[in-house]
Amino acid sequence: MLVKDKTDIESLAISSDCPHHYNLKPSDLVKVKNSDIAIYINEQFDGFAEKLIDNHSKNIIKISDIKSLTTIKDNWHIWLDLNNAVILLQEFAQIFSEKFPELQEDINNNLSTTLKELNKLQEIKNNELATIKDVILLSDSSEYFFLNTNIKTAKLYSESQKSLRYISKLEDLIKESNNKCLVLSNEQNSRLYDKLNAKIIILNSENWNVQNIGSNTFQNQYLQMIYQVKKCIH
Helix, strand or coil: CCCHHHCCCCCCCCCCCCHHHCCCCHHHHHHHHHCCEEEECCCCCCCCHHHHHCCCCCEEEEHHHCCCCCCECCECCHHHCHHHHHHHHHHHHHHHHHHCHHHHHHHHHHHHHHHHHHHHHHHHHHHHCCCCCEEEECCHHHHHHHCCCCCEEEECCCCCCCCHHHHHHHHHHHHHCCCCEEEEECCCCHHHHCCCCCEEEEECCCCCCCCCCCCCHHHHHHHHHHHHHHHHCC
């Protein structure tokens, strides 16, 4: 978004799984050592990061240190809140401009363009999801997506999603719900809920499996999520 093709960007945890579960490769250490800037959330979320950062002598951005972000306790899927995305872009733009002064004009221009694109994305989100009254979240990874919307969220997070007690609670939530829409992450087994009287939406809310990161990757991935959630209407 900010530097486009002016620099090379490497993303380490590129599988669809949450970065919590990422296993380090020997090549990752080399990539971090050779990079100009290393960005990570924190040691709790990016469990692999501490080993890498210890060997990094250059600029490090620890996202959890950015106090202006809206955060939920023990939940760092912050990029799914567009307001947080704006804050991150502004913070990164300042740091990148200091690190790469020769790119400052490009970075500022790209920041302005991207902020307009995110504003448009927010408008699309508001319009497309306007008639959804409520959803039931079965994974905390999607919680940020529903911040700053008019959609009410009921939350039922549990490791034991097969227990009779869990299913009973879920059935009660569905009865009380207007849209009767369950939102799962792509790590969860949707077949467990096939027999319930509810729509099932699977969101790619854990980690985007993107091999070739481009300037529009975020917008494209986020737009897909909007249209997935829109299925709660039908």
